[in-house]
Amino acid sequence: MAEPTRLVIRRPDDWHVHVRDGAMLEAVAGFTARQFARAIVMPNLDPPITTAGAASAYRERIRAALPGSDFTALMTCYLTDSADPRELASGFESGVFAAAKLYPAHATTNSAFGVTAVRNIRPALEAMQGIGMPLLVHGEVTDPDVDVFDREKVFVERVFAPLVRDFPGLKTVFEHVSTKEACDFVLGSGPNVAATVTPHHLAINRNAMFAGGFRPHSYCLPVAKREEHRLAVRRAATSGSPKFFLGTDSAPHVVERKQSACGCAGIFNAPFALESYAAAFEEEGALDRLEAFASENGARFYGSPLNEGRIVLERVAVAVPDTVAGPGDGLVPFHAGETLEWRFAGAE
16 A cells, blocks of 8 residues: 555644743744644743633733734643632633643642642632533652652552542543553543643653763653653554543753753654654554544543644655754754654645
8 A cells, every 4th residue: 555645634733732931932832833723831831820810911922922823822720739719710611721730849840839739729629620620730749759750650649540539520631641551541541531642752762861972852751761651652642542632742941951950851842743743653553543633632522623624744854953943042843853754734
C-alpha cells in the first residue's frame, strides 16, 4: 500500500498549553493559533490566575496578541489551598473558566502557590463535581524522598487514585501522562477520567537529556522516563481510546533561562506540534487515528462542539530551525535541527 502524501483532518484543539504573558505571549501565541482552533491555557503566571476577573483580563491580552485570529483561548483557574468554591462556580457558569488546575505546590514552573494537600481543596472539588467543572491535574508528588523519575507513579498511588475514588462524578484530566502506570490507571478508570499526551513524551525518553552532555531543551516536568514508559504512552495515545487526547504542554523559556546553572523545565513544541504528532502516529501505524486524538476526543470530554473546519498535513520534509524569534536570545523549538516528514499546510 502506498504511503499517504496528504492528510485532511478536522481542525484540532490543544487541551494544554502555556502561552505566558507580556513579550513572551506576543512571541509564541501565534504558533498555537496557527495550528489549533482552541486551547486550554494554563494559569501558572506570576501572580497566578485565581479569579474570574484575572482570567478575563488574561484572555483579553491573548486576543490582543492575535489580531484578526479566530482562535479561542479557554481559561483555567489556578487552585490554591484557599480556593473559593463560589469564585470557581461563578467563573465557570459565566463562561470565563473552562476548568481548574491542580498544581501540587512546588511541582513545576510558578507552582509555589499550588495545593499542599488535596484535603485543603475538598470544598472546591465538591463544588466542581456538582456543576460539571473539569479538574486538570499535574500528576507528580513533590516529596524530596521520592525519586524524580517515580513522582508520577507515586502520585497515582497516593493522590490520584484516592481523589478519583472520593469524587467519582468529577471530570478529571491527568495532564501530560508520562508513565505506564498513569496510562493504565486512566484506561482502567470510568468515563470521567481522561488524559492529555504531549508530542515530546511520544518522541523522547530520558536518554534525550544526556546525549553527549546535559541537554536542557529536553528537560521538562514531568521529566521524560525510561523507554518502556514512552512506548506505553505511545500505545495509549494511538490506541483509539477516547480517553486520550492532544495537549502539547508547550512551555517556552528564553534560551538564557534554559541554559543556566538552574535551567527551567519546559519544552517549546508549539511551532511544529502537529508535525511531531503525525510522525509518532505514523511510526505506530495509526495515522487513521490521529484525527480522533487531535480533534474529537478532547472536545467530547469537555462537552464542546467539534470544530467545523479542516486542516491539511502534507508529506513534505520540514527542517526545524535551531531557534525561533522570541525575547532575549530567542527560543529553541522541540526537534531543533531535525527534519520532520510532515508539514502543516493550513486550512483546506
